[in-house]
Amino acid sequence: MLLDESKNPISSASIEVGCLSGFKPEPIGFYFDIIKKDYNNLKDCVLNVIEIDGRIKCEECGSESRISNQPILFCQKCESGKTKIINGKDINLCSIEVNK
Amino acid sequence: MCEECGCHDNRNKSEEIIINKSLTQENDRLAHMIWHDLDDDGICCINLLGAPGAGKTTVIREISKVLGVDKIAVIQGDLESDIDAKLLADIGIDSYQINTHSGCHLNAHMIMQAIKAMKQDQQLKGKDLLIIENVGNLVCPAGVKLGQSMDIVVSSTAEGHDKPAKYPIIFMNAVISIISKYDLAKYVDFDESSFLRDIRKVNPNIVVVRTSKDDPQSYEKLAKKIKEVRENRKHHNH
Numbered sequence: 001m002l003l004d005e006s007k008n009p010i011s012s013a014s015i016e017v018g019c020l021s022g023f024k025p026e027p028i029g030f031y032f033d034i035i036k037k038d039y040n041n042l043k044d045c046v047l048n049v050i051e052i053d054g055r056i057k058c059e060e061c062g063s064e065s066r067i068s069n070q071p072i073l074f075c076q077k078c079e080s081g082k083t084k085i086i087n088g089k090d091i092n093l094c095s096i097e098v099n100k
Numbered sequence: 101m102c103e104e105c106g107c108h109d110n111r112n113k114s115e116e117i118i119i120n121k122s123l124t125q126e127n128d129r130l131a132h133m134i135w136h137d138l139d140d141d142g143i144c145c146i147n148l149l150g151a152p153g154a155g156k157t158t159v160i161r162e163i164s165k166v167l168g169v170d171k172i173a174v175i176q177g178d179l180e181s182d183i184d185a186k187l188l189a190d191i192g193i194d195s196y197q198i199n200t201h202s203g204c205h206l207n208a209h210m211i212m213q214a215i216k217a218m219k220q221d222q223q224l225k226g227k228d229l230l231i232i233e234n235v236g237n238l239v240c241p242a243g244v245k246l247g248q249s250m251d252i253v254v255s256s257t258a259e260g261h262d263k264p265a266k267y268p269i270i271f272m273n274a275v276i277s278i279i280s281k282y283d284l285a286k287y288v289d290f291d292e293s294s295f296l297r298d299i300r301k302v303n304p305n306i307v308v309v310r311t312s313k314d315d316p317q318s319y320e321k322l323a324k325k326i327k328e329v330r331e332n333r334k335h336h337n338h
Contacts, residue, residue: 011114015123020243020269020272021243022239022240022242022243022244022269070268070301071268071269071272071302072301072302073272073301073302073303073304074301074304080304081300081304081305082304082305083304089243090122090124091122091123091124092120092121092122092123093119093120093121093122093123094118094119094120095116095117095118095119095120096116096117096119097114097115097116097117098114098115098116098117099113099114100113100114100115
């Protein structure tokens with residue numbers, strides 16, 4: 001959809017990158033700036049890439065723990081290994097801003 | 101300036117459109133279709149991961165001898181060559197070679213095309229397991245859905261014990277970790293306790309199996325573990 005030449009110019013796009021997704025914001029921004037030059041409706045588009053922390057939920061004590069740099073999946077409260085990742089594995093296109 | 105009335109009010113100049121869609125959704129949709137398609141045929145799909153030279157093809161050859169070469173089909177992913185496909189054909193395993201050229205991992209679309217070709221050639225008929233031997237890489241294939249029921253990571257002792265600490269994401273998604281070339285551990289200073297400590301930090305419930313090429317029993321244990329995991333995950337909601 002972003003690459004549809006018939007659409008109005010897109011001034012910005014927002015992407016959320018989970019820290020456990022396998023993607024990193026820096027290369028996404030780097031390559032987006034290269035490819036956008038080839039599309040008229042994207043050439044002035046600013047890409048906002050936000051890295052999202054991961055969250056795990058403990059199946060033993062029910063508490064939630066935050067994960068940022070290192071994917072250590074033990075519950076930070078009771079140290080149980082029975083945890084489930086509830087956030088941070090996805091990469092999502094959240095919104096775009098279209099010039100009228 | 102507003103093009104309609106000439107005022108300088110910019111409030112309506114642009115419109116925000118909320119999308120909230122995963123950028124991997126097309127791949128994930130195809131992966132889901134593959135999983136259903138294979139499940140309908142009673143085939144369990146394994147995504148076999150590991151660094152180049154970890155011993156992925158050897159693992160496939162050896163467990164095929166235990167589980168039955170006629171029960172297993174393989175999709176091979178390599179940048180170039182059909183060396184691994186020939187190694188499997190030598191012992192009678194049906195396989196389909198994907199050459200990604202410069203591509204660093206397989207995706208669901210590639211697997212879908214491969215399965216289509218294998219079905220046309222009757223290569224999946226009567227099969228119990230479809231093993232996808234992914235491109236040798238501990239980074240890029242992590243988390244890419246291919247329609248598999250489980251990820252298995254092969255790490256050889258010769259690679260060193262620090263792989264789970266250095267490449268945690270690939271181990272995070274796996275259900276079985278194979279320590280291959282285990283007979284070499286003593287020659288390459290493989291610190292097993294360090295490996296196990298690091299792997300359990302990122303995946304506390306992972307099943308660890310040790311294999312050595314000259315120890316057929318180690319592959320019998322691996323085949324048994326795969327069967328157990330498969331049985332436990334049979335009703336797993338993919």
